[in-house]
Amino acid sequence: MRFIEEQGGAEKIYDFTKLAVEPAVQQWLARAFARRIRPPAAVKRIKSATQTYEMIGRFAAVLGASDPPVGDASAVTADHLTAFHDRYHGLRSQLYYVDSLRGILRDDPDLPADVRADLIATRPAGNRDRSVPSRPTEYTDVQWQQITSTLRRDVRLARNRIRAGRSLLSRYRDERIAEDHPDCFLARQLDLFDRTGDVLRTRRGTPSEALSKLGGVRHIAALLCLTPHEMTAFALLITAMTGENFGTVSGWPATSYRPDGRALDTAAIVLLEATKPRRGPDREHIVTALEDLPPSLAGVLDADTGDRRLFRSTLRVYELLLELTELSRRHGRHQGAFGAYTASPSRKGEYWTSRPQSFHVGAWAKTNGFPVTSSATSEGPPSINTRWLRNTAIARTRRPVAHTRTTMNDQYLMRSDQVIGDARTVVASALRREVDKARRRHAVPVFTTEFVSLARADPQAAAQQAALPVRAVSALMSGHHDTLLAGCTDHTNSPHSEVGMPCPASFLECLDCVNARALPHHLPVQIAAADQIAALRPHLDPQMWTAKYAPVLDRLGDILGHYTSAEQDRARTDVTGEQRRLVEQVLDGRWDLR
Template structure:
């Protein structure tokens, strides 16, 4: 840190400090990886069993250590394992060759091509190739030919459309099932915490023995994170504990179970559209700009998406108004009559986040964790027994297997044998469904949404095409029924020089206004305004502050041939935006002005339009860009 005024020296390690070696054992070829998140434990990757020569194993281990060094692009244990797995696959391929290379100098471009050949038709093959080449570039001693192959552009990614979104009804079926689990968990945990408070307050002293013992057991579980057990009988729970239920029932009396945590994750992904890893690693710390009194309630959470590089940290607002809600829905949420502390809002990101924050708080405090997700995992959860913050990748499948969630086809046509096709629930498809339904980007650009996510989705194509077609038809109808922008021709402009009174009367203005318009004093962007204090978009007598795009159908607007170049530039820009946003988004935002501008250009004629496009000046192009970026809007 700067030592200038107001600064202080940065903390430095003591004299003689040397960083811990990451290659744990050169002979055994083990590499120690330390995740960026201190909550994740270090992990060792073993290269000793690889079916290549010792020099290659050591070279691969050194390259892996350099690729996963602190401060690099590989920051999590999951990313490090993917890098390790891809490199191991390449080593297995080399080991199966008749004459495998023994040193890095013997590696050739043919080895890379041979490894990639069976993977080139898989949608993830090109991604793995890029991952492998990035790691191999860390090798020492490779030939110039091999190094040149490692910097060549990767082939285009295979376009496979097996990943599909859920239909609207399937998505609702999944989210409703998750809401049922979450609501039951809230009722159970809140009820047991109330029993615990009453027991600690002495209110259960006169209650039946079972009620008193349950309060005593809850107190023990809360303080020890376990149940009372016999010391002389191994780890068996005491008799009276077993009589009240199973160990898992007792531990989840005050804490969420792994499956319930999965239900929370389903809801948060389904309601926010964020990545699985971003949601599962979400922090419990957040900011409430509404001061806990606002309507609607808002929580700002700093989410982390490492793949975005320098833009990885995102301040994401979670509101109590669902993303699909209308402007008045905020007044109808949480009007159930229940006290605020007992309300359960499971239709908004804020409601689900707040409830999870509340229910996991005791477990979070016990672990000293800052993570949002903390739950008790029993046998079979895949992450070990006890309080955990890490999910097993099979958890969504385990959650889905507990619910009867048929596909739309299976729900409409029950099978004769009673067996119905079940929905395959994944976080990726939930996020894709959110993108499909909301048609707006989440932690990516609109171009990425259109070209990378929705273009590969075929789960709801017919319905989506119908919605887009309907929206386009509605916007074109609006354009045909609204007033057309009044235009002055070249003949009108010429006549105005000799008979301004007649031209002014013909076009609904006085002579002074006509002269000002001809001088360019009344120009907006796409035309000129002859009466800005009598606009249909403002109160009578008040200056109009509406977007200049509304001039296309305003009775106060007039267009002259001098405005045609800007009209052509804006029209062309709207057409080009079709490739940068989703079809539905384009139809909703740009179809109406595009149709209105197309009408203007049609009235001007193809020759005039071509001439205007050719003579447009850099200043006009810059003005059109600023206009479309909404830099000229007054409100």
Template sequence: MNPAGGGRPAALPPAGYRPRRRAEEETPLQVLFIPEDTEEPTQVFDFARLTVSPELQLAFAKGFVQRTRAGGRLRRLSSAEKSYRFFRSFATYLGTLNTPPARPQDLLLVHLDGWRLERQNYTSLWHQVGEMISNLRAVPGLGPELRTALNQRQPEHANRRRERANPSYSRAENQRILSAARHDVRQAAARIRASQALAERWRAGDLAGEPPQQRRRGRLAAFVEEHADVPRTPRGAPQWWVRQLGTVAEHMEAVHLSALEIAAFVILLVAMTGENESTITKAPAGHRRPDGHAGGIASAVVELDKPRRGSRRHMDRPLVDLPKWAGSETDSAGPGPDQREGLSTPFGVFMLLYELAEGPRRLLGSDRLLVWWARSGGGGMGAGLRTGADGNLIRSWSQARRIPADPAPGAGPDAQPAHLDVTLGRLRLTYNELNQEPVAHTETTLVNEYLLRNRGNLAGYQRVVAGALAREVAKARSHAALQVLTADEVAEAAEHPARVAARHGMDAATLRRLLAAELDTVMTGCVDHDNSPHAPAGKPCRASFMLCLSCPCARAAPHHLPLQILVRDELANRRISTTPLRWAERFALPHTQLDDLLDRADPHAVAEARDSITPEHRRLAERFLARELDLP
């Protein structure tokens, strides 16, 4: 609580609360993993089964505990299983050597290379190598040579990963995927709402005059809603009248979402938000409505969880509906079915899923957004309600829908199109490609880990970037050049201030203030801030100082050169950590203007200005580019 007042006490756990641990050692070689998700089962991983020396077994077990400890990166059971699987695979390889290492300090980089060569035919080889490197980094007692090699960047690994990565979908392919998913979701909503309405009519007694079959369907729909099952005989078989109306699967899926329909919802949410698979499939149903259901633009805020982000794992994600004035990109005659159902926005998809899964969510006592009915299940689970989703559902949906890919280059009109392999990873990459904005990661990660390895629309993207750059450069050329006082004019102003001032459209008093740095606006000085083109006449200008580069009220003097150099260099540096299109749209114009300014300046003056840059100049430039100097 804020000691100054104005806050409220933080919520505290109830008395007797003990935090749930995720990993603890039963014995030195048997590690009990307790997933962070309480719905996942615990599991014991036995490192005594590894075919290496007892000393290495213990070292690998300690490394596993380090990776799965509270606050560690591995929080899900599937992640822990994968880590153990690679420890076991590496141990199996070491056991085949003529002289296997016996201690952690005996492990060498050549052992990792040998394990990799045995797995070189795997398509996911470099992902597996990266996982094994992470495992070994956590192992205590390694020799300095191997430890140094593991901590170095693996350029070959990164390059191979980019080479093997699937490209994004084209705009047309992405639209076909979304259209197919929306079709499935729309049909699911119509079916479930009809069943719910029929059940309500039966409960209200409104089906008394209907045929017996219709009354039975209403009774059955109400029973399935309340019990997530059908009426059965004492022996567990569906009652005779239930069998007459259809199969158990048909009755359950009349009221609940099916596996392929929940896959369609996941596809829409990933494709429209750019969030990754686990974040969406583990999303909660709970949300806040900042709009207060008061009309206007509807919105919801959902707290999503991305464990790999560590302390920044929890994030509030706003989902906003389209304003009513925003028309459809494809239908200018009026709102289409996607707009009417809200399926053109992540807000609409989220709220529809929240509605359709509300009943089964209540039956399970779950807070998960994704709840659906499975016809069968692995591990002897059988049919029943499920939460979440996995890649197998997306794969099944892709195989069932057989969405055509774009024709191959040079293909004839009679060529049969291939069918798309729909994956959430490629959908997310497509979102990044189309929106050019990071989602739960930095712009550097967006550029280096997503866009750089995307080969799908490279030529088209390059054309878009080139067009944006050309427009911004043309804009810079069309603006009047910033008026600049040279060093000779500064010297002349000492004797003839009125003459120099008139030459640059100001009076002598304003010139003196400009040269005394009293009118500075970071990279220039402003000689008439009450008559700016960026503000109403007679009102002080509140525009960003970046706009001074093209403002008729701005004047530059020699003492502005250090900051002009610093800002120009930083804008150039941002090409590395910003997407090309975003850089072109945000920074190409001021970068071109500053280039022109420095080209017009005397080269010796520029060199002297660069040498005269002080820490104060750097701090001011950093604050300016961080937008700390913008007026609210």
């Protein structure tokens, strides 16, 4: 089986016929290996793939030594797992071996279900379930701002420095710098470096001592090229802006397609052909779209400063990257978007690097004061992890990036602390709305004349029937707890205030409260209120009347429905002028707390 690295394209063949097991078992283990190294698994490098292959080889050795021999995957039992566990008893690596085997076989469809369940359920003492992250896999808003601010700072400094160096070179070539000018010698070295990709050297091949006055080779090259740290900052920034894999971004080409046919600096969108070898030969080539800001929004962002707000547009960052790496491509003889000059040559004697690697990320983090993952603390700066950058970017945008929406939901958002928190907020809000809806739909209990007679004759029985204290029933009967349209069982236990505090709600909201009770002596004032609310409808804004008064009229209608027409007619004749005045004041809001 052939494995291809995502970065660089290095490959290695893994031969499963060398495993000392039956051919059917070899094929089964090869399928398990393929599932482990393909997306969305995290195996991207030959080193990791080799470790997986070696772990499968260790398990194959256990299967090959079993008696009777294992003929296929269906013959694997829990005893084989125990033998694998006992094989490394007493070794510090036992936990790692057993846990790694779980990761390889836990979702294997060929393994018997009972064996797979036993593999998942049991693990050595002290081992943790690696399916559950031991620490956050994304950055908080504060950490995100800290990282991206540092990245933007490095990009700005590189842009300003290189443009200043090219400006000096341009003035020198236009003969606008005199021979006796202090910058003439520096400009001459920049011209040499731009044309040859090298500096003034002695016969022995070492840089001329005269260059030390200018800061050495690194300073001269940095005036026209990105440093490896700045190249890495560009890749990390684009990863944070797009949510693409760092390895995919670092391999972006310098060539692009412009659907609108416009020049790069005026194009609204460009298309790049990126590659992800792990997707297989049929799907490794993907098209990535980089968009600019709409003109109207760009005008707003550019209004405060003359500097174009390139950090709001991935296309503008890509355009700037191509501008600053032109010399690296010319002398490095590559077509990638990234490039940098390093004063120390590689093993092949190359001074030009064409793409950032993982060790560049670690070097950039160390230079800018970010710790490695193992030494990071919750109080200090965060560690730099390219996978966390991608996870955070996807969690912030909630848009699939080079994967399906299902993959985004299952592999990224489901494990995101930010998304989990947002989901809890949404669910809590929905539950509150449902509770509020239930309260709005709460029907006020109506005590009939029979109940009133019972309460006067036997308060204890009436209280038991109403599920209220005797004291509350007595207060309701006497009218001491009346709130104009109903009686209140406990105004210090309101849904609108803390327990023990008086209810601050308007009397119009009493009919929505679980504490409200309607009695026969409330019927006249309830009819007066219903009549006045209905009379207000033609004189008020329809939306206002619907929002403020329609729910109250509906609740009054529910209460009045418990009485006969004769009872309602008799109550209407009993309405007093004082009751009409009180209803008018309540409807005007004169009794509401200000």
